[in-house]
Amino acid sequence: MPTLSPLLASLALLAATPPAERHPFGVDDLLALPRVGAPAVSPDGKLVAFTLGRAAADESGIESSLWVVATDGGAPRRLTSAPGEKVSTPRFSPDGKRLAFTAARGGAPQAWVLALAGGEAAQVTRLPAGAGDLLWTADGQALLVATDVDPACGSGDACAARAAPEPGAPRLATRLLFRHWNAWRERVRTHVLRVPLAGGAPEDLTPGDRDVPPYQRGDAGDLALSADGGTLLYARITDPVEAISTNADLYAVPLQGGPARRLTEGPGWDGSPRPSPSGKQLAWRSQARSGYEADRFRLLVGGPAGEEPRDLTAGVDLSVDEVVWTSERRLVFTADEGGLANLYEVDAAAGGVRRLLGGANLHALSASRDGRTLAALVDGFLRPPEVAVVQGGKVKVLTRFGDEVMARVALPSFRPLGAKSRDGAEVHGWLMTPPGHRAGERHPGVVLVHGGPQGAWKDAWSFRWNPLLYAARGWTVVLPNPRGSTGFGQAYQDAVRMSWGGAPFDDVMALTDAALAGGEADGARLCAAGASYGGYMVNWMNGHTDRFRCLVAHAGDFDLEAAYYDTEELWFPEWELGRPWEDRTAYERWSPHRFVQRWRTPTLVTHGELDYRVTVTQALSTYTALQRLGVESRLLVFPDEGHWILRPKNARVFHDVVLSWIADHLGRSPAPAARPDNP
Template sequence: MVRSWYELSDYVTLKRVGGLRLSPDGRRLVAPVSGIKPDGTSFGASLWEIDPEGRAEPRRITRSAEGESAPAFLPDGSLLFASKRPDAESEDGGGAPALWLLPADGGEARRVASRPGGIGSVAVARDAGTVVFTSDTLPGTSGAEEDELARKARKDAGVTAILHESFPVRYWDHDLGPGEPRLFSAAPPEGPAGGLGEPADLTPAPGKALLEADVTVSPDGATAVATWTTTGPAARMRTRLQALDTATGRARVLAEDPERDFGAPAFSPDGRSVAALLSYDGEPGGEPRDTTLWVLDAETGQGRDVLAGSELWPREHAWSPDSSALYFVADENGRRPVFRLDLDTSRLTRVTGDDGAYSALQPDPGGAALYALRDSWDEPPTPVRLDPAAGDGAPVRLPAPDLPLTVPGRLTEVETEADDGTRIRSWLVLPEEASAGSPAPLVLWIHGGPYMSFNGWSWRWNPWLLAARGYAVLLPDPALSTGYGQDMLRRAWGTWGPRTFADLMAAVDAAVARDDVDGSRTAAMGGSFGGYMANWIAGHTDRFKAVVTHASLWDLGAFSGTTDMPPAWTAEFGDPDTSPERYRAASPHRSADSVRTPVLVIHGDKDYRVPIGEGLRLWWDLMRREVDAKFLYFPTENHWILTPGNITVWYETVFAFLDHHVLGKEWKRPERL
C-alpha cells in the first residue's frame, strides 16, 4: 500500500529498516526496524522477519516496550538479540541490556546472559556457535559479582566522578567511563532452556582499547579478532587487529601499521583469512585520508591491499560463501554500488547497475543470492535480493514495513564545471509543480562529513519534506566528497572553505540556470561540515535570502581542542600551536563582520563532536553584530536530533524560517516553542 507521509505527524511515525541478518541456512532474513514508541516521545526498535523469496509480508517477531537490537543467528537457527526488557521469571531488567534468545521454531524469548554493565556488540562463530560479546566493566574488578558490588559502592557513596588516565574522555554524545569495554566469550546454549556457558573474560585490563571495537569470530570459535586502539605520542590514536584465543584469552597482534588504522575485520568462511578496512588519516599539507580493503592470513598476519591501484573507497564488505571473493560497497559518482572482487584474479565487477546506495550485505550461504539494503534519494532503505554473479544487475525488492513510499516530486541530476575545470555533480529534488511557468524556490543542502557523498536517503534531513512544500532542493557533491577519486579530496584538503565554496556556487549557478528553478529565491543550509560551509557562505556572499546552520563549526582553532576527537583535526590541519595559520585561514568566524544574511542557528547541548560552545559563540557573534538571527537550542539532543517531538519542531522551525525569508511570508513561531 502506498502511503502519504509528507506531513510531519505522519513522517515521524514511519517504520525504518535499519539492517539485515541472514540465518545460516539462508532461509530467514531478520531486520531491526525502528518506530515510534507508544508514548510518542521516543523511538525504539523491534525485530522483523523479511521473506527472502519476497512472497510473504514482513512479520514482527519481537515485542517489548524497551525494544530489541543487535540480532545474531546461532548455527541452529535460533536468534540472539540485545534488550533491556525485564525477565519474565525473575521480573528484573529494564536497566542494562541483556542477551536474549528466540528459538528457531518460535515461542517465547528467554534471557541467556547478562552483565552488570550490560551487553554491547555480539559476534557468533558460524560453525561452532561460540558467542563473543562486549560488556562495560569497572577497572580492577573480576567477575560479575565484584563488578556489581563496585557499581553499588559508587552509587551508595554518591560518586559520579571519573578519573581518566588516557585519551579520549567522551564520544559523540556520551561520557566515557568509569567502566571499560571488555571482551567475553561463552559457549552456545545447551538444550531448549539453557543459557550461555560461563563467560570467560578475554581482556581483563584493556583500558580504552576496545572503545567502539569491531569483532569477528573464526568459524570454529577458537579465535576472536578485534580492533584494538592505542594512544601514542601527541595523543595520536592507532587501531590494530588483535587476535585472542577464546578459551584462554591469549592475545597476539595480528596486524598493525604505524601510519594506518584497521577496522571492520571479518573472517572468511573457511577460517583462513581476515578481511578488514585499512584507513589512512592523511597528513597536514600532504596526502588526504584514504581507505582501502586489506586481506591477511589469519595465522601469520601477512596481508595485501586487494584494491591496490583503485581509488574506490570501500565502506563495508562481506565474504562470498566459498571464500574466493569479497563483496563490498563504495561511493561512486553519486551512487554506492555493490562490487565483487575475485581474489585470485583481482577481477573487479560491479554487481549493481542502478542508481542505488547499498549497505548491510548478506551473502546467501549457497551462493545463489546476495541480500542487501538499497536506498536512494527517492527510496528509503529497502531489503533487496541481488544476483551475486551479475554484472550491473537489477535488485529485486522484498516486502518490508511501511514500504514503498511515493515521493512528492521528481529527482534529477545537475552537472557543471567548477572554475578549475573539475566536474561537479548534484542531485536535484524538484516539487511536482515546478515548471517554467512556476519555477520553484531553491534550497542548497550541503552534506556533512565532509568525506562522504550525497548518494542516499536521509531520515534526519529529508529533502522531500521541503519538496512537498514547494521547494526545490539541491544536493551537491563538492570538493572533499568521496566517489570521485582522491583528487577531489586533494582540492580542499586542509583548507576546506574557499575551494568547497567555489564548487557549491558553481552547482547553484547550474541549478538556477534551469527554467523550473527560481534563482531569485534561494537559501543555503547544512549540518556538521555542511553547517561549517553554511557559516562560510554567510560570511562570503549575500546571494541567499536565508542560511540555516546545524551543529556547525565556527571557530576552528577553538573547536579543535574541545571536540571529542582532536587527533582527527591535527591529522589534517596540523598542530594548532605550531600551525595556527591553517586553522585561521579555514575558520568561518574570521568573516563574521561580513554576515548580512538572516541565520538560523541550531545546536544540541549533548553534541560532543561539535560542542555547544561553537553554537553559543556563533550566536553571540551574530547578536553583537545585529544580524537577523534565531537560535534553536536542544538541551537534551546531540549531534543529531533523535526524538519525535524535537524532530517535529526542528522541521517546523526550519520551514517557518525559510518561508519567512525566502517566500516573504509572515514569521510564525512553532506552537510548542
C-alpha cells in the same frame, strides 16, 4: 554522472504511482514511516531477521521489535512484542534454529535468545552497563557479548557493575578522549565477554585498558570468529593517545584462553576482519595513512593470520565499505562512486574488481553460509529502507513497510547536477525539484550542505536531513557534493584539507549557479542550510556572500581554534588544519568568526547540548555574534540531544522551526542588492 539503476528506477516508479489523493511529504509522514534495520540472513539463506522501529506514542524515542521474512517471499512475521522494547543486533545461531538479539525492556539492553520453533525469548545477560554487539560461538553454547567494564578491577560481573554510570557522580578524567559523541567514558572500556547460555560467570576475552571493538571508530563489523570457531578476531587501537590516533590493528585471541596475538602493524586503520569460508585466508579493510580518518579503505587479503597481504583494490579509486565472502575465491564489497552506492566483486587470487550492481544502495550486508544469498537494506532518495536479498546478481525486495505512507505522498523528481568550479575543476551534486514541477518553472531554492566534510549526498534515504521535506514545500533543492565529498576519487576527497572555506565554498556556489542556469531555481529567492561541516560552511557563507535570504546552521563551528580545544577526536582537526600551537595559519584563514563584521544574512542557529563533537559553545558564540551585530537570528537548543536530533518529538520541533524559518524568508519581498561573493 552515473544514471539511476534499473532497481531504483523501478522502486521510484512504484512509489510514484499516483494514488487517489496525494499530499506533500511532511514531518508527520517522516515520523510515521517504519524504520527497517539490521538485516541478518540465516545460515541456510532461507530467512532474514531484521528489526522494525516506529516512533513511540509520546515521540520520546524509537521503539522496535524483531521480525523475520522468508527469502523466497511471503509476509514478514513478528517475533517479539514487549511493550516499549528496543531491539537490535539479531544473530542466527550456527544451526539456524535460534536467534540472539539485544533488547532494552525498561532498562539497559540485554542479550536474549529466542527459539524459532516457538516459545518466549530467554534473557541471557544482566549486565549493568548493558549488552552491545553479539556473536555466537561455533558450538552454539555461548554468546560473545560486548559490554562496558571497569578495566582497573580485573574481570567478571563486579567489573561490569562498576562500569554502570552513576547519575550525578563527579567525573575525573586522566586521559584524552574521556568523552565521545554524547557520552562520558573516563573510566570505562568496552570488552568482549564469553557468556555461557547454560549459566556461569562471564569470561573477559579482551582484558586491559583498551576498547574492543574501538568505540572511537569501530563497530560490530570489527569483531569476527575464525572459520573453525576457536578464535576471536578483533580490531584495537594500538597508539598510546587515542584522541590523536586513527591507527587500529587486528588481533586474535583463543576462546579457550591464552594471550592475544597481533596480526597487523600498519600505520592507519586495520579493521573489519573477514576470514574466508575455509579459514585459509583473511580479508580486511586497511588505510595506509596515519592520522587520516577518511583515507581510502583498501581491501587486503592474506594468510589466516594476515601474513603476506595483497591489495585487491590497488587498481581502482574506490574506498571499500562493507565486505563479505561469497566463496573461497570471491568477495563482494560496497563503495560509493559518483553519488551512488554500488556493489562490487573481486577475485581473491587474481584481483580484478568488477561492478555487480550500480546505484542499488545496498548496505548492512549479511551473507548465508554458502555465500549464495546476500541480505541487505536497500533505499534511495524516494524510497525508505527495506529488506532485500541479492541472488544471482539480482535484487529482490522482501518488505514493503514504507509503501503505505509513501503511496499517499506526491514525490519530487531529481537528477544529477554538475558544474565547473572557479579553478576549472568538475564538481558534482544533485538537484531535486518539487512535485508537479513543469519545464520552465522556477522555484525558490534551498541549498543543503552535507556534513563531514568527508560525506556525500547520494541517492539514499535520510531520517534526519531529508530533502523531500524541502521539495514538498515547493522549493528546488540543491544538494552539492563539493571537494571533500566521498565517492568521487581520493584526490577529490583530499582537496578539502587546509582549504575548508576555499575550494569547497567555490564548489557549492558553482553548483548553486548551475541550478539557476538550469532554470529550476530562482536566484532571487535562495536559502542555505547545513549541519556539522555543513553548519560550518553556512557560517562561512555568512561572511562571504549575500546571495541567500536566510541561513540555517546546525552544529557548526564558529571559532576553529576554540573548536580544536573543545572537541574530542583530535586526530580530525590535526589532519584537516594542523596543530594550532605549531601553525595557526589554517585556523585563522578559515575560521568564520574572523569575518563576523560582514555577517548580515538572517540565521537560525540550532544545536544539541550533549554534542561533544561540536560543542554547544560554538552555537552560543554564533548566536551572540549575530545578536550583537543586529542580524535577525534565532537560537534553538535541545538539552537532551547530541550531534544529531534523534528523538521524534525533538525532530518534529527541529523540522517545524527550520522549515518555517526558511518559508518566512523565501516568501518575503526580494532582498536588497547583494555584494559580490568574496571568498
